[in-house]
Amino acid sequence: MNDFLPLWHIAHRADWEAALADGVYLHSTRGRTLGEEGFIHCSYPHQVGVVARTFYADDPEPLVILEIDRTKLGATKVRVESVEGVGYPHLYGPLPTAAVELMRALAFDEDGALMLGDPEDPATGEPPVEDDPIKEMFSAGS
Numbered sequence: 001m002n003d004f005l006p007l008w009h010i011a012h013r014a015d016w017e018a019a020l021a022d023g024v025y026l027h028s029t030r031g032r033t034l035g036e037e038g039f040i041h042c043s044y045p046h047q048v049g050v051v052a053r054t055f056y057a058d059d060p061e062p063l064v065i066l067e068i069d070r071t072k073l074g075a076t077k078v079r080v081e082s083v084e085g086v087g088y089p090h091l092y093g094p095l096p097t098a099a100v101e102l103m104r105a106l107a108f109d110e111d112g113a114l115m116l117g118d119p120e121d122p123a124t125g126e127p128p129v130e131d132d133p134i135k136e137m138f139s140a141g142s
Contacts, residue, residue: 005044007068007078007089010052010106012061020123025066025095030055039079040091042068047088049114052106063106066122072099102128 011027019025028037043051048065056063068091070078076093103125105117119128 002044002080002087002089003070007042007070007091008045008048009040009042009066009068009091009095010048010056011064011066012059013064013105014061016064016066016103016122019095020097023097025097025100030059034094038092040095042078042089042091044089047086048106052108052114053112056106057108057112064120065104065106065116066095066100067102067104068095069099069101072096074099097122 010029011025012030015027016025019027025040026034028034028039029041034040041051052063073091073093074096076091076095076099078089079092080087080089082088100122102119103122104119107115107117109115120126121128
């Protein structure tokens with residue numbers, strides 16, 4: 001299992017913003033809810049390009065990638081299941097908005113290449129705090 005890899009979920013920005021008011025995100029994939037699908041589709045960072053091109057390349061809505069902290073999922077379980085021989089993580093239960101650590105805009109250029117935006121705070125859409133004491137500790141020249 002890839003317990004050390006971040007979990008990413010592609011979302012419509014409007015769906016994510018609506019979820020912030022409720023504290024839980026309930027969309028599974030494009031056009032389907034957790035209730036309809038039974039789980040929330042996720043991927044690992046190295047898989048997101050294939051997922052984005054396959055399911056979202058023609059989507060006109062603004063998209064984001066949600067980076068999920070699996071330690072903050074509460075009762076929601078992560079199961080890796082094979083889809084055409086490739087293991088993809090699925091969330092069995094709602095995604096608490098507090099479990100999303102970072103968000104990145106997702107778009108495609110005119111040639112269809114995937115473009116990821118800079119990290120954003122998932123609650124505000126602002127860049128994360130730049131003077132991160134942990135980051136500073138590791139870059140202090142020691």
